[in-house]
Amino acid sequence: MEAAIASTASALRCSPNPTLARQQRGARAVGLVVSQPQSRGVRCERSTHRVSRAYAAVGTKGGDAGSVGMKKKRLAVFVSGGGSNFRAIHGAALRGELNANVVALVTDKPGCGGAEHARDSGIPVVVFPNSKSAPEGVSTDELLNTLRELRVDFILLAGYLKLIPVELVQAYPRSILNIHPSLLPAFGGKGYYGLKVHKAVIASGARYSGPTVHFVDEHYDTGRTLAQRVVPVLANDTPEQLATRVLHEEHQVYVDAVTALCDDRIVWREDGVPLIRSRTSPDKYT
Template sequence: MRRIAIFASGTGSNFQAIVDAIQKGNLQATIALLICDKPEAPVIEKAQKTNIPVFTFSPKEFASKAIFESIICEQLQEAKVDFIVLAGYMRLIGPTLLQAYPNKIINLHPSLLPAFPGKEAIKQAVQAGVKITGITIHYVDEGMDTGPIIAQEAVEISEDDTLFDVERKIHQVEHIFYPQTLQKLCLREYEEEYK
């Protein structure tokens, strides 16, 4: 069974969706570790309720990204992590982690990339007046939402949808589609390893 680390910065709704998928048997993986860069984030409580180990840190306490990413790497290696899953982690991944886990870091972005990369993607889509947006699951590289795309799912924007409505629609799709895609990735990796 694949061991994943989830990186999150906020409330942890996608973290919870992944936990739920594992508990229901829809995702054959183990969450070995939660990494959180905000020591007060609500996601930490969610992890503690399910006895998932947590590593929190405050980036501003370190002289550089390379230093705190080296410490994170040590935590990941101790936990024997196979994949890193970003679920609302609001930092760019640096070279230290990218080199330690090449093609093993997965991100969820709330738009159909390459449209609307970066922050506030849902708001960008609504302001642009597009009729269809969606979510993209992709491998992480050194750019901002530029890594190879793994899967995408479209979400329609109705004429009378507010920003809140679109956010709700996007989150509903994320909570189903992200665990499903992670399951496919875990199975693919397993098959390749035991060919």
């Protein structure tokens, strides 16, 4: 593991979160449930902790207090390639547009562009899983322990091509997002990634495509849809041209969705469909 994380066990002090409580009361009035990280509606802070210098640098960069009085969420981003969506999310966090800090980059390809950007930015890089091509990789249990040591609230998949282990999905319920370059459920599942998606869209004769942000379950691209953007497929499109336009929308819709997640503005209908509460009009959802 590239970032050695050291900490001591510590007690947790928990108190009710008044902001979340108000959101829950309003949501219940219209049959919705406010999404929340693992704190289950309480704000918990460690009373004592000791961390390595690498961890401390990431945890304090930009501060932990959110601009609207909310504690900043802690994000782990998973990538397998250049990581353009990771860069978009990290940039939004650095500019203060996102109430979060990226505290870890997880990758199955330690030499990829996303990992290089993380190293250049002082973000710890964790290689997962262990494989012949990446013998320095950690096991699922080791990854879970690292994420817990880093106090990660949410996991974001940004071009990560491996299937997420069921243990990770169970440890972070309703707390893992992925972005896919098609309008799911169309053109999703194992083997649909990168230009393969856009080639299939064009070959099908579909008139529209676009990115989908969805919650992650135990399978490829089958979790509940959170947000989508529509991109017209032009008559003479090549896969590369379509990919460029879809990627432009990916960078916007993913940042918007993660912003809502970190602002505790995700609500769940009784049928299990997630919605985004408007920041300016709390009674409106998308």
